[in-house]
Amino acid sequence: MENVFADRISYVPRSFIREILKVTADPSIISFAGGLPNRDLFPLRELKAAANTVLDESGREALQYSSSEGDLELRNWIADRYKKKNKFTIHPKNILITSGSQQGLDLLGKTFLNEGDNVIIEEPGYLGAIQAFSLYKPTFFPISLDADGIKTDKLKQVLLNHDIKLFYCVPNFQNPSGISYSEKKRQEVAELLKEKNTILIEDDPYGELRFLGKDRTSFYNIIPNNTVLLGSFSKIVAPSFRIGWIVAKDEIMDKLIIAKQASDLHTNYFGQKIILQYMKDNDIDEHIDKIKKAYSGQRNAMVAAIQKHFPQGINYTEPEGGMFLWITLTEGLSALKLFEKAIRQKVAFVPGDPFYVDKKDVNTLRLNFSSVDEETIRIGIKKLGEVLKNY
Ligand SMILES: Cc1ncc(COP(=O)(O)O)c(C=O)c1O
CATH class of the missing domain: 3.40.640.10 (Type I PLP-dependent aspartate aminotransferase-like (Major domain))
Structure with missing residues (x-):
């Protein structure tokens, strides 16, 4: 089909993250790539009522x-x-x-x-x-x-x-x-x-x-x-x-x-x-406290594992809330190349590229901590640390 689409739809790429999520759908992959809230915390019974x-x-x-x-x-x-x-x-x-x-x-x-x-x-x-x-x-x-x-x-x-x-x-x-x-x-x-x-x-x-x-x-x-x-x-x-x-x-x-x-x-x-x-x-504050408690534990597990397993020279943010942590690799390293290596070791993240409008092959990446439990975070970050040490 030629010349049928409006210009505006051609300016916009498909969501890169949704593409990555397809790769990480494999259940044997530990994925820090999603941006998902923790499904175990959805108030299922209360919403049904x-x-x-x-x-x-x-x-x-x-x-x-x-x-x-x-x-x-x-x-x-x-x-x-x-x-x-x-x-x-x-x-x-x-x-x-x-x-x-x-x-x-x-x-x-x-x-x-x-x-x-x-x-x-x-x-x-x-x-x-x-x-x-x-x-x-x-x-x-x-x-x-x-x-x-x-x-x-x-x-x-x-x-x-x-x-x-x-x-x-x-x-x-x-x-x-x-x-x-x-x-x-x-x-x-x-x-x-x-x-x-x-x-x-x-x-x-x-x-x-x-x-x-x-x-x-x-x-x-x-x-x-x-x-x-x-x-x-x-x-x-x-x-x-x-x-x-x-x-x-x-x-x-x-x-x-x-x-x-x-x-x-x-x-x-x-x-x-x-x-x-x-x-x-229901008491929404009580529910939000539950989410915060869980995410705080997951965030702490991720920060501790990064400190333990990542090589020197890698920077990370220490968020006071939310669901994400940001990694800056040593100058000159490619988060996209790291992603390819990490996937082979069954661990995933989002390379920084889609979060920039005018930069490519950046040395930054996003890790999500809300949707992975603490033990899995420890295992996944350890694996990622090994991939980084070999990169
Ligand atoms: C910064 C930011 N804004 C907006 C949204 C979209 O959220 P909603 O589910 O309310 O559409 C997200 C979702 O991840 C987000 O991170």
């Missing part, structure tokens, strides 16, 4: 078409949660329920980006955002990360020299690096953006999964006028529901609702009702 209650008590309503904005009670729940956790007040009219925060990214791209518009992203950056925004053919300005967040000197320079429409960031336990912005970095970034027309997209699917240190201030708290905030139930309940949300001020929300209607009318209403019912009948 919640689904039954929804069907018994309001089944016909729950199976009907519903509002584009999303269930009002669920939006109220989200607003209350922000009040309790982040100390800011959001009106439910400023919350739009989306089909995962991934759809939030697509709707934001649709709403804001003309071809050639300038977008700042983190380097390395979340692959799903790169993919979603690429459809609208922006010009990316990747800015690298220090251990405490984006390099603000570079950010200042880019903001000074270019008209930047969007600045996309994941300030808590970033995917892929696990890095979080310090309080100081947040204030510096906010100061740089305050007088600008740039919109900061604060993507925060992992914020609730902090197992070390203190909660940090959300950009929505510091510069609400510049910030669009994304959230998700994927990492605190279950990802298959595909339920997330966008928080935005009125004039942005008006446009996002148009984009949402054009896209899918509304998010799966039955799923929204089940999640809400689940949270009414």
Whole structure:
């Protein structure tokens, strides 16, 4: 088939990670490649009960078409949660329920980006955002990360020299690096953006999964006028529901609702009702504590195994939450070549390449610790250490 496809779909490669996941589907491979929450922690029994209650008590309503904005009670729940956790007040009219925060990214791209518009992203950056925004053919300005967040000197320079429409960031336990912005970095970034027309997209699917240190201030708290905030139930309940949300001020929300209607009318209403019912009948904080406890143990097992088995000269991040850890190999080594060798030894990770928009054959890689148990982490990291020593 020639000349039938729209240009926009040819700009965007297939998700590299999904391709890798096919290779790692072999159960004899220890995979740190996925980005999956731990399935053993899904609240199966509770969700089953919640689904039954929804069907018994309001089944016909729950199976009907519903509002584009999303269930009002669920939006109220989200607003209350922000009040309790982040100390800011959001009106439910400023919350739009989306089909995962991934759809939030697509709707934001649709709403804001003309071809050639300038977008700042983190380097390395979340692959799903790169993919979603690429459809609208922006010009990316990747800015690298220090251990405490984006390099603000570079950010200042880019903001000074270019008209930047969007600045996309994941300030808590970033995917892929696990890095979080310090309080100081947040204030510096906010100061740089305050007088600008740039919109900061604060993507925060992992914020609730902090197992070390203190909660940090959300950009929505510091510069609400510049910030669009994304959230998700994927990492605190279950990802298959595909339920997330966008928080935005009125004039942005008006446009996002148009984009949402054009896209899918509304998010799966039955799923929204089940999640809400689940949270009414159960203590979500208790559940999140359980997840944090497990991930913290897995993260500690991974860090300890890296310290024990990896050769000198290899850097790693020490995340305070979330699901990922980032490795920087010695200068000149190729994570892609390492991947080929590692797969032969039945251990997998994601080579850093897809997290960059303009670099190839990089010496960085992502390790996921949330979906592998501690003992398997120890075995897998030991194997990876041996592959590294022989490389
Ligand atoms: C930074 C980031 N944003 C968004 C998403 C998408 O999440 P959701 O399941 O809510 O669509 C992910 C998923 O891994 C993520 O890591």
